[in-house]
Amino acid sequence: xxxxxxxxxxxxxxxxxxxxxxxxxxxxxxxxxxxxxxxxxxxxxxxxxxxxxxxxxxxxxxxxxxxxxxxxxxxxxxxxxxxxxxxxxxxxxxxxxxxxxxxxxxxxxxxxx
Numbered sequence: 001x002x003x004x005x006x007x008x009x010x011x012x013x014x015x016x017x018x019x020x021x022x023x024x025x026x027x028x029x030x031x032x033x034x035x036x037x038x039x040x041x042x043x044x045x046x047x048x049x050x051x052x053x054x055x056x057x058x059x060x061x062x063x064x065x066x067x068x069x070x071x072x073x074x075x076x077x078x079x080x081x082x083x084x085x086x087x088x089x090x091x092x093x094x095x096x097x098x099x100x101x102x103x104x105x106x107x108x109x110x111x112x113x
Contacts, residue, residue, distance in 0.1 A: 035097040041071040055100040063091020
């Protein structure tokens, strides 16, 4: 009888982890899409960055998410940026999005290759 309760608690814990991860991913996607639309960008690609957080490496709390995204602006130019969703204290419960753009010179050189 005791093993059943242990199994049920483990199952409940696993379900909570899965639900939490799905909410985090969906909430981050919604924040990124809302930010991009407000700025006049179209999101072409988004990559969640758990370990390689780029310029946000030392400036991100556990409740925030970092993405490396590729965007197209209204003129059709493609740019890359790092986005951090949420704020330090409230995490993803906040609507904040911080942006660090990649340098245009890097991508002009990469496109020429």
